[in-house]
Amino acid sequence: MKLKPILQLLRPHQWLKNLMLLFPPFLGGVLFEPGVLQKGIVPFVAFCLASSGTYVFNDLRDREKDRAHPRKQHRPLASGIISVPAAIILAILLFAGAIIVGSSVSSAFLMWLLAYLGLSAAYSIKLKDQPIFDIFCIASGFVFRIFAGGAAFDVKVSDWLFLTVLLLAIFLSCGKRLGEKYLLGESSSEHRKVLEDYPPGVLEGYIYISGAAVLVTYTLYVITRHRLIYTVPLCCFGLFRYILIVKRGNSGDPTDSLLKDPVMFLVGLAWVIMVGFAIYMKSL
Numbered sequence: 001m002k003l004k005p006i007l008q009l010l011r012p013h014q015w016l017k018n019l020m021l022l023f024p025p026f027l028g029g030v031l032f033e034p035g036v037l038q039k040g041i042v043p044f045v046a047f048c049l050a051s052s053g054t055y056v057f058n059d060l061r062d063r064e065k066d067r068a069h070p071r072k073q074h075r076p077l078a079s080g081i082i083s084v085p086a087a088i089i090l091a092i093l094l095f096a097g098a099i100i101v102g103s104s105v106s107s108a109f110l111m112w113l114l115a116y117l118g119l120s121a122a123y124s125i126k127l128k129d130q131p132i133f134d135i136f137c138i139a140s141g142f143v144f145r146i147f148a149g150g151a152a153f154d155v156k157v158s159d160w161l162f163l164t165v166l167l168l169a170i171f172l173s174c175g176k177r178l179g180e181k182y183l184l185g186e187s188s189s190e191h192r193k194v195l196e197d198y199p200p201g202v203l204e205g206y207i208y209i210s211g212a213a214v215l216v217t218y219t220l221y222v223i224t225r226h227r228l229i230y231t232v233p234l235c236c237f238g239l240f241r242y243i244l245i246v247k248r249g250n251s252g253d254p255t256d257s258l259l260k261d262p263v264m265f266l267v268g269l270a271w272v273i274m275v276g277f278a279i280y281m282k283s284l
Helices: 003-010 012-027 041-066 084-103 106-125 133-153 159-191 193-197 204-223 224-245 252-259 262-283
Strands: none
Touching: 003 041, 003 084, 012 041, 012 133, 012 193, 012 252, 012 262, 041 084, 041 106, 084 106, 106 133, 133 159, 133 224, 159 193, 159 204, 159 224, 159 252, 204 224, 224 262, 252 262
16 A cells, blocks of 8 residues: 555644644743643644544545545545555554553543544534534534643633634634535535535625634733734734635635645744744743
């Protein structure tokens, strides 16, 4: 079996989402204390194994539909490059590896990891075909990563951070669904059943409402943090840019938008630099 199809099945570019594990210590101002950053390696590996396992499991279930999709038809399982038995074995190894690695972190971290795996399984089996449930399932995956990061680093996740991440994840999930609807056009429901359950204009309404809510909660989150308030315009710009990407008919996948759109990448990088400078400048 060749390495390239395996990597396509594992989708390592999606591991970028698992960097959210670092958000609690990063925003808590402790990420660069001695030994803290190294402490995040094992949790990151555990979630990479878990997320790749869920992608393999999902591709196994969707391989017939993917064969009719303009982009997904080239995936290893849909194209037949990787056999079903081999993919099943790979998924089992990934899930087992994630649980073994995760159990070495802490019981609280393992709980969030198992919650992520359970929700991902429910999503793949049933909930991805249920309107609104599918959006909240995708969004919950981001939230679970935040709380798992808090458990791994023993850092409390504030209420405002939870709300901001949840609403941002809902915003991005709506954008992902809307992007799929634009990309697939009239045949969208044939490739993803749930899209026919969203009447015209509903997903647009969801993305505008959640985007506005993100801006409000993020502003309230940073308003008492002095220098962080200057990142609000950047946040607003990023939200507007993402909506523009989706409305143009490009992929609404958050990772693809960040990696393939130079403006979004620069916005994300600028946010990290500005927040890092504001939080850690006292220790420089």
